[in-house]
Amino acid sequence: MSLMSKTAAFTGLDALRNLVSDSMAIDMGSEATIIVVRGRGVMVDEPSLVAVSTSTGEVLAIGLEAQQMYGREARDVTVIAPLLDGVVADFERTKVMLAHFVRQARSGISHFSRRAIMSVLSGITQVEQRALLNAAERAGIGRVCMIENGLAAALGAGVKIDDTRASAVVDIGGSTTSVAIVANGAMVHARTERIGSRDIDAAIIDHVRRHRGLAIGEQTAERLKLELVSATLPDNLAQEITIKGRDILTSSPGALEITAGEVYPVAHEVVRKIVEIISMTLAELPAEVAGDIYDRGIILTGGGAQLSGLDNYVRDQTRLPVRIADEPRYAIVRGLEQTFAEPLWLRRVIRCGPDHLLDFERDASALET
Ligand SMILES: Nc1ncnc2c1ncn2[C@@H]1O[C@H](COP(=O)(O)OP(=O)(O)OP(=O)(O)O)[C@@H](O)[C@H]1O
Ligand SMILES: [Mg+2]
Structure with a gap:
């Protein structure tokens, strides 16, 4: 390489690095939206929920505030999860929610360049991808690029970009399970299915309604999952907790005791399906x-x-070593954050909005001269 082209390469590298300085990493999940601002850490970690007035359509609350209303909404309020299933199911609300979180992430920062790296599900359609890009751009972020969830999760879980051998990373979110096989900083194989931890809650709600005659809310089901559910057969099948809701027969408030032994097979049906996806992949x-x-x-x-015992269960079923990443909920956003420090990597893995793709390609091609 001549001196001239070396200089060009460095200029290109700087240009690329500048593109992502002071940037945001955004993991907009169906359950939670997490935003890291470079150099400032996690600035947003809130439920992906929006409270809307049913009469006027006006957005009343977003995130934690909307969650507080969830299940106990006022008569003319409905709380929605605009990203259910990991894609933009409700474009307008997604945009409003993202704009709100981005504002929150930027609070107190002056001269903040509005660039973001977002993760998206592998296998989302072009239409879904464009909807997300549009939402992000209309949320006031100047430049938005996207990486597949699996790659971001792998990086965040400690897989090195230049690792020539393959790693398997399984992300189990609220409503999706993604299996990513990554080598040389690229996706070798991926599968995403619309099943996740929230399906355990749904199965519990359904079971308690059908077999015990009690209607329970999602928050109650979630508490039950956290306190009582295990992926492997629980040591103490008789361990029980009290759950409350509405008695289906009498329509009056009611409560009952439920044991670990009763919920185990209900949750297991979902856990088994998730592990089947891993084995199939x-x-x-x-x-x-x-x-x-x-x-x-x-x-x-x-x-x-x-989920309690999930690592052991996956280990038993696949007969492979299994480990849970540190801070598993933050793996994706940490992976996105790392790309800020790896400008060369941008070229390979990032998809940007149609206008911006050109900029990135131009900047990246300067590296090769
Ligand atoms: N300690 C725990 N035990 C069991 N489940 C848990 C625990 N902590 C969180 N969860 C579950 O993890 C799910 C949320 O995971 P996560 O925040 O990764 O979802 P998400 O990224 O928003 O969803 P997705 O990736 O599917 O869009 C919830 O269903 C929650 O109940
Ligand atoms: Mg997720």
Whole structure:
């Protein structure tokens, strides 16, 4: 490389690095939106919920504030999860929610350049991708680029960008499970299914209604999951907690005791399906890649990975080493954050808005001269 082209390369590198300085990393999940601002840490970690007036359509509250209303909404209020299933199900509300969180993340920062890296589900359609980009751009972020969830989760879980051997990362979110096989900083294989930890809550609500005659809310089901559910057979099947709701027969307020033994098979049905997705994906791998995974095993990320005993259950079923990433809920956003420090990587993994793609390609091509 001549001196001239070396200089060009450095200029290009700087240009690329500047593109992502003072940036935001955004993991907009169906359950929670997490935003890290470079150099400032986690600035937003709130439920992806919006409270809306049913009469006027006006947005009344967002995030934690909306969650406080959830399940106990006033007569003319409805609380919605605009990203249910990980894509933009409700475009207008997604935009409003994202704009709110971005403002919150930027609070107190002057001269903040509005650039963001967002994660998206592998396999989302072009239309869904454009909807997300539009939402982000209309939320007041000047430049938005996207990386597949699986790659971000792998980076955040400690997989190195230049690692030539393959790693398997499974992100279990509220409503999605993504299996990503990553090598050389790129996705080798990926599968995303619309099933997640929230499906355990739904199965519990359904079971308690049908078999015990009590209607319970989502928050009660979530508490039950956290306190009583285990992916492996619980040590103490008789452990019980009291749950309250509305008696289906009498329509009056009611309560009952429920044991770990009763909810285990209900939750297990969902856990079994999630692990089936992992096994199916591993069965599709090329031989060399499978060999790498045999040595290295599986890394679990996402809030759902924290279900009691899940790592042990996945280990039993796959007969592979399994570990849960540190702070599994933050794995994706930490991975996004790392790309700020790896400008060369941007070129390979990031998709940007149509206008911006050109900028990135121009800046990146300066690196190759
Ligand atoms: N300690 C825990 N035990 C069991 N489940 C947990 C625990 N902590 C969080 N969860 C579950 O994790 C889920 C949320 O995970 P996460 O925050 O990764 O979702 P998300 O990224 O918003 O969703 P998605 O990626 O599907 O869009 C919730 O269903 C929650 O109940
Ligand atoms: Mg997620």
